[in-house]
Amino acid sequence: MLAELAPGAPELASAESFHAGVILAGTPVVIRSLCADLPAAQAARASARAALDHVLSFDTGRRPQVFLGDPAIGGRYYYSDDLSGFNFTRVELPLAQAFAHMLRHADDPSAPTAYLGSLVAPAYLPGFAEANAVPIVPPQVEARLWIGNPSTAATHYDAYENLACVLAGARRFTLYPPDAIGDLYVGPIDHTMAGQPASLATASADPERYPRFAAARDRAITVDLAAGDALFLPKLWWHQVEATAPVNVMLNYWWDATAIGPDAPLLAMLLSMIAIAERPEAERAAFRAFFDHYVFRPDGHPLAHLPEDRRGVLREIKGAGYGPIRAMVLRALRGG
Template sequence: MAEAPLLELAGSEASLHDAEAFARSVVQDCRPVVIRGLGKNLPATAAARPSPRAALDYLLQFDHGRRPQVFQGHPDNSGRYFYVDDLSGFNFTRTELDLAEAFQRMLAHADDPSLPTTYIGSLVAPAYLPGFADANRIAIVPPSVEPRLWIGNRSTAAAHYDAYENLACVIAGERTFTLYPPDAIGDLYIGPIDNTMAGQPASLAAGNPDLARYPRFQQASARAITVNLQQGDALFLPKLWWHQVEAKAPVNVMLNYWWDATATGPDAPSLSMLHAMIAIAERPEAERMAFRAFFDHYVFRSEGHPLAHLPEDKRGVLGNLKANYGQIRAMLVRALRGS
């Protein structure tokens, strides 16, 4: 069954006035939301309207000479940055270039598609373009969160997830997101977690499916949600939602923010999962199922607080996890150190 259509908001909605209101009205639902026109009044968006060159020239105003890593792909790849067939490497090269040179290559490919494609991903704006963040602030994002930029020719980023909340806003060009819910993971045929294109594991099936090789992908495909974003439009994605991202114009610029909107401390759930893998994943099935019952009881809490039958003052460190966070973390650190 296909997923329900996404909620769409206009950029003028009251829930989009500040980060606290956005957290209460949107983030807590853990569902993707399209926000039309959220970034239409940003200076970067206004500067980009005349032409791709104008979009890139605006960014170069903030350039202070730091050279980012740049992906370059053969024209035959049609901008799909991915593995080679046997997963031994990738179908693109990485190099460091001045921003001005990288941008010139993007413009050259836009005029002549026989030239290699060029792509810069996850460019931390304060590090590479100081001043950009202050000039292009989005009110619904906590002010401490650093913006990143994704700049390049037509491209496809393979379906992957982020371990953080993600707000993505189109500055120039257009983007198409294909979304899959977190529980589609088993139908997406995920690649290795330690040999990735840009940090996160990616689906091997989405984007170019071979149903003979990946038959379960049909189930994921039936649940896919397609979102088209024009200049100024934004998409909010909760953590763990799978998303393939296609940049559709000859030159594209996207602004995004990542932050953990529901964290109670510095520990990342994904690290807990990695530790659970090495501690539990290859034990006998009956033992794994026993630990699953304990995880369901203590962590996922489908039946409420695990010590609800006790008075609150008798629940020990589990009585208030936020208040006892430091104590529990210290217990864990001592145990991992063997002390």
Template sequence: MSALAVRCRPTVIRGLCAQWPAVRAARASDAQAAAYVAQFDAGISTEALVGDAALGGRYYYDSDLTGVNFTRETAAVVDHLRHIVTAGTDTDAPTRYLGSLPIDQYLPGFAQDNGLAILPPSAAPRIWMGNASVIACHYDSYDNLACVVAGHRRFTLYPPEAIADLYVGPIDYTLAGQPVSLAAGSMDNDRYPRFANARDGAMIVDLSPGDALYLPKLWWHQVEAQSPFNILVNYWWDNFSHGPDAPYTSLLLAMIAIAERPEPERAAWRAFFDHYVFRPDGHPLAHLPAEKHGILGPLASGNYGRIRALVMRLLRGE
């Protein structure tokens, strides 16, 4: 997977998990797929999104972004599964979406039967189950491998540089953790005129049971579960992390330190960020011998900890 992460491009891997017992059960019937998952249930209650049938599984904000169009219901996984199977054959029943459950916690033993040796040990699996749904266009801060177990999934993908054309909603009042594109879920072209640029460059990926999609960090994706009963297993990990600090933390800090300064000063800081962080011209101290690079030497050689300690002292005002 490291080679895919270096390329930083979405990649479809057909049949990657086709031999999973869970996939074989899903190919037999929705009921068998639900029964297969239910046998691993640890009995821990969890929350599901529940929407009126008229919504068609489009879980989203309300019209003025002050609330949401769904409710939340807490129950055991097996009870949620029973409702999902029932709603799959009853078009008037409320739809249900059960997302991002850590498998080792809620379904112990499932991962041992349905695993991928190509992933690092840090990539713990999560499971997503529900009726037909449309999950708003969002991004992940981690590398993501999404494996379809039951039903069919359509991913509509936009590259990170499309962010300005996607009209992103609030970052501190979200549907499920990550900010979403307001334009990608709207038909109001007059309100979001720049979205045409993103739409023209979108990639559409259709996946069947057993197929997988590698999604690099920061790629925007709308996810449509197209069948009455759907299961997906995904894995998140950071292929290039040197420690606990995430790039998003740096982004938030830059918002308060730089974003509202005068434009000429922001331009000056942009030049410094390019030179020291994004490095379009190579290492900023390439003109010096490696032994003179100091804390700008390789992070893995102890400089990660040195820089982090310096940052923590500065944040404490020392």
């Protein structure tokens, strides 16, 4: 069971209070009715068509990429059976045409489904974000829209904090903590449906092929969101997302709320893969000890035994130390 916040909770007073009271805790939180009063959500209460018309009122005519799925896939946009391709097609369509596909399927479930994901509002729908602002999100963070028929987004993680607000329809999130990664049987990291690698086990009912998934399944948390509700997810939490109404609209925001510079943690992990992952076991164990000491710091600051003014670039990495360390890395990568 996840913690829930109701309207008027002090953590929702501002972006700063949300950061201090929710984000830094590092656990998912359900926020009921957070977006219920947004104009887009109000339009959705009239009808699905009204919800889509509200979005279209900001349309500039750009053609986003849309997923189209045969009715046989049941809205589960996923890999082909041999993982070489996918079970849907990608096309570029005007928004009005994409929405017509969605409404056609809503009236006739035998029609193909349509799904439009990660639509950057400022680029495609200027003014939408300002008209539907969520005060707990920093103003510089881009709003994105996810619109479509019933669909299932395969279990994946995001590299950023994620605030997801249901504007129309309903969403079911199935969550797994970051340390469930070994039990989820993750697919390739460079051949993905929408950017992030996905779990293969959560889309399969084959316990012989994925025996460890039982441990992850026992830890799964299911969250149902109605129109107006929101979910906050910290970075690296695994989640499957099911849109369950004939037409669904979700607003989301991604941002790295704890960054101290421009470098992403997952880039460091990728570099570590080619630098360390296939060295001998004893050597990997030695580097694990160094990573624990300098990076994960279970015992506190690695130079706590030195006076602060003798800790060099490690005195305060998010202050004066960030730039010199970054310069050292760049010089090494350039071979300087």
